[in-house]
Amino acid sequence: MILAIIVYVVSALWGIYNVLLYGTRPSRSIGWLLVIIGFPFIGIVIFIIFGINRKEYKFYKLNFNAKRKLYDLNHKSDVIENFTHQFDSSKFNEIGKLLRKSSGFPVVKNNKIKLLNDGEATFEELFETFSKAEKFIHIQYYIIEKGELLDKFIELFTEKIKSGVEIRILYDALGSYKWKNKSVNNLIRLGAKVYPILPLKINTILSTLNYRNHRKIAIVDGVIAFTGGVNISDKYIKSKSELGKWDDTHLRIEGPIVDHIHRVFTKDYYFASGKELLNNKYLPVQEEKGNTIAQVIVGGPDLDYHSILHQYSMMIHQAQKSILIENPYFIPNRTLMEAMKMAVLRGVSVTLMVPKNNDSTIAKYSMHSNFETLLETGVEICILKKRFSHSKLIIVDEEIASVGSGNFDYRSFEHNYEINTMLYDEEIAKELTKNFNTSKESCEILEYETFKNRSVFKKLLEGFAKIFSPLL
Numbered sequence: 001m002i003l004a005i006i007v008y009v010v011s012a013l014w015g016i017y018n019v020l021l022y023g024t025r026p027s028r029s030i031g032w033l034l035v036i037i038g039f040p041f042i043g044i045v046i047f048i049i050f051g052i053n054r055k056e057y058k059f060y061k062l063n064f065n066a067k068r069k070l071y072d073l074n075h076k077s078d079v080i081e082n083f084t085h086q087f088d089s090s091k092f093n094e095i096g097k098l099l100r101k102s103s104g105f106p107v108v109k110n111n112k113i114k115l116l117n118d119g120e121a122t123f124e125e126l127f128e129t130f131s132k133a134e135k136f137i138h139i140q141y142y143i144i145e146k147g148e149l150l151d152k153f154i155e156l157f158t159e160k161i162k163s164g165v166e167i168r169i170l171y172d173a174l175g176s177y178k179w180k181n182k183s184v185n186n187l188i189r190l191g192a193k194v195y196p197i198l199p200l201k202i203n204t205i206l207s208t209l210n211y212r213n214h215r216k217i218a219i220v221d222g223v224i225a226f227t228g229g230v231n232i233s234d235k236y237i238k239s240k241s242e243l244g245k246w247d248d249t250h251l252r253i254e255g256p257i258v259d260h261i262h263r264v265f266t267k268d269y270y271f272a273s274g275k276e277l278l279n280n281k282y283l284p285v286q287e288e289k290g291n292t293i294a295q296v297i298v299g300g301p302d303l304d305y306h307s308i309l310h311q312y313s314m315m316i317h318q319a320q321k322s323i324l325i326e327n328p329y330f331i332p333n334r335t336l337m338e339a340m341k342m343a344v345l346r347g348v349s350v351t352l353m354v355p356k357n358n359d360s361t362i363a364k365y366s367m368h369s370n371f372e373t374l375l376e377t378g379v380e381i382c383i384l385k386k387r388f389s390h391s392k393l394i395i396v397d398e399e400i401a402s403v404g405s406g407n408f409d410y411r412s413f414e415h416n417y418e419i420n421t422m423l424y425d426e427e428i429a430k431e432l433t434k435n436f437n438t439s440k441e442s443c444e445i446l447e448y449e450t451f452k453n454r455s456v457f458k459k460l461l462e463g464f465a466k467i468f469s470p471l472l
Contacts (some may be wrong), residue, residue: 002218004461006244007075010043011044012036012037012040012043014161014179016033016036016037018047021163026335030467031467033046033389034467035047036208041187042357044409046104052270056220057061057132059368061123064424071104081174082114082208084295085106085107085108085109085267087107087293087309087424090271090423091318091320092400093109093215094314095314095315095318095400095422096124096320096422096424097346098297098310098314098359099295099297099307099310099311101305102295102297102299102303102307102310102311103298103299103305103307103310103311104298104303104306105260105295105296105297105298106255106295107293107294107295107422107424108255108257108293108294108295109141109291109292109293109295110255110256110258110288110289110290110291110292111253111254111255111256111258111289111290111292111293112254112289112290112292113251113252113253113254113255113290113292113294113421113423113425113428114248114251114252114253115251115403115428115431116228116249116250116251116252117155117247117249117435118236118247119230119236119237119245119246119247119248119328120227120236120237121250121362122226122230122236122248122250123149123230123236123237125252127152127156127217127228129220129224129226129252130153130160130170130218130220131156131298132220133160133165133220133221134165134221135165135221135222135281136165136167136215136219136220136221136222136282137166137167137168137218137219137220138168138169138218138219138262138265138269139158139168139169139173139217139218139219140169140170140171140213140215140216140217140265140268140269140371141170141171141173141175141195141215141216141217141231141232142171142172142212142213142215142216142231142405143171143172143174143175143176143231143232143233144169144171144175144176144179144231144232144233145176145179145232145233145234146178146179146180146183147233147234148234148237149232149233149237150179150232150237150436153232154183156394157187157190157192158190161190161191161192162213163312164376166193166195167187167191167192167267168192168193168194169178169187169193169194169195169198169254170195170196170213170265170268170269171194171195171197171198171273171451172195172196172197172198172214172223173196173197173199174200174209174212174328175212175214175231178197180412181308193273195269195272196272197213197268197271197272197417198307198361200212201202202316208413210299211415211416211417212415212416212417213268213416214405214406214412214416214417214418215264215268215403215417215418216225216228216229216230216231216419217261217264217404217419219258219261219266221264222258222259222262222281222282222283222284223250223254223258223284223286224253224254225251225252225253225254225257225258225261225262226250226251226252226253226259227249227250227251227253227336227377227403227404227405227419227421228249228403228404228405228421229248229249229250229390229391229392229403229404229405230248230249230250230252230390233246233307236248241359242357243355243357243358243359244386244387244388245387245388245390246323246389246390247387247389247390247391248389249391249392249393249403249432251403251421253294253421254289254290255286255287255288255289255290255292256286256288257294257295257421258286258394259283259286259472260296260416261296261337261419261421262282262283263470264285264419266278266282266283266297266300269419272295284289289444291425291472292423292424292425292428293423293424293425294421294422294423294424294425295421295422296419296420296422297311297402297404297406297419297420297421297422297425298417298418298419299406299413299416299417299418299419299420300414300416300417300418301414301415301417306413306414307333308406308412308413308415308418308420311362311402311420311422312336312394312402312403312406312407312408313335313336313339315394315396315400315402316336316339316340316343316394316396317342317343318396319343319348319396319397320349320397321346321348321349321397321398322348322349322350322395322396322398323340323343323348323350323351323394323395323396324351324353324393324396324432324433324436325350325351325353325392325393325394325408326352326353326354326391326392326393326436326439327352327353327354327391327392327393327394327407327408328354328355328358328363328388328389328390328391328392328407329363329367329407329408329409329412330352330354330356330361330407330408330409331363331367331370331407331408331409331410332370332372332408333410333413334408336408337370337374338444340374340377341374341377341378341379344377344378344379345377345378349380349382350377350378350379350380351381351382351436352374352380352381352382352432353375353381353383353384353389353436353439353440353443354367354382354383354384354389355383355384355387355388355389356384356385356444357388358388359388362381362465363409363465364465365458365461365464365465365466366462366465368458368462368465369433369462369465369466370465370466371446371451372448372451375446375447375448376449376452376454377472380445381445381446382439382440382443382444382445382446383444383445383446384439384442384443385442385443386442389439390422391403392404392406392408393436395429395432395433395436396429397427397429398409398429398433399424399426399429399432400422400423400424400425400429401422401423401425401428401429401432402420402421402422402423403420403423403432404418404419404420404421405418405419405420406418406419406420407463410432423448431446
């Protein structure tokens with residue numbers, strides 16, 4: 001008993017020392033202190049896995065951040081480095097300039113982009129495009145799980161491999177834990193190159209478990225890209241739980257920006273497989289395909305800046321008329337909360353759309369803990385009652401929009417590898433706005449007075465969830 005107490009005290013003091021010395025935000029530090037002190041032994045284990053700021057440790061820097069940054073230094077593309085674009089709008093110039101410095105990719109023009117507004121449309125386009133592949137298919141998903149869709153993908157990949165098409169697959173080891181080894185091994189035997197990202201190994205689990213690759217990317221022959229929020233799961237085509245069928249937004253892309261998206265894949269592929277794909281076969285010269293101006297924004301713990309947070313903050317600050325946000329995990333930090341309130345106070349119409357139900361109870365109540373403040377300021381909050389939207393959208397002034405994998409939460413800002421596509425295209429922004437307003441027709445619009453008078457029990461749940469929101 002005495003030994004156990006000594007171990008607990010020493011480990012707790014060590015945890016407190018790390019929180020105080022390396023904590024990045026007071027609210028997050030307080031949350032971790034409560035976990036360490038309030039949950040003996042278990043709390044310190046949770047902190048070691050999810051809470052340690054490993055960026056401050058020399059060993060971690062050498063084995064994680066530094067290697068990925070060194071890759072960037074050694075593989076800079078002249079196309080990426082030297083390309084510049086000037087908008088007529090100073091607003092767009094400011095956003096593009098910031099994101100170029102923060103994330104590493106410039107604005108590019110002459111792209112052709114097609115909106116895919118749900119899972120069925122997305123997979124229909126994917127299968128059709130994959131069936132026409134002549135050289136290679138590269139895919140990367142956070143979730144790949146068994147079901148009808150995966151079976152169809154495997155059947156198609158089998159046919160393409162026989163015809164000489166190269167297949168490369170990356171999947172997040174945690175997000176795709178339901179994907180069984182038998183299926184993976186069958187693909188490998190057929191000739192596909194299949195690798196987990198950040199595999200859960202005993203010797204690395206403490207340094208990798210909290211950092212997941214949340215990106216969704218598909219590349220066909222180096223000239224067509226798909227990216228957005230859709231994973232490979234049957235829940236996008238049929239109801240598999242009380243949430244019903246998941247809705248999401250995805251993009252089919254042709255043009256110069258495909259090169260940038262593919263370079264995100266090739267970097268992740270290198271760190272998963274140890275093999276480089278940086279040659280003209282996989283990164284061909286891109287042709288001009290359309291009139292859309294776009295920009296890739298990547299986020300991850302290997303970057304110097306919180307690029308996804310910078311993107312969302314800058315879009316909100318640059319808004320002059322309207323801001324539409326659709327996101328299932330809306331757990332903003334103080335920066336975004338203040339940005340949204342400032343937008344309302346200067347006369348910008350701000351509308352937030354979130355699903356009524358969520359696949360994470362603590363995320364649901366963490367979201368709700370911010371609603372009263374936002375409603376009081378004047379933010380309109382719409383609750384989707386009949387479906388679960390997994391889309392990560394922000395539309396500003398019906399002129400620019402972002403579609404991607406990045407949520408409005410701490411995990412997407414600081415811990416996960418993400419990819420968003422910024423669309424400087426009024427036509428696409430108006431189409432997304434039209435879809436948003438159509439969804440809004442079936443929403444419940446929260447009223448400030450009604451929400452303010454919710455039960456004490458719900459307020460307590462929200463308060464409890466809010467304590468842990470910086471840890472999510």
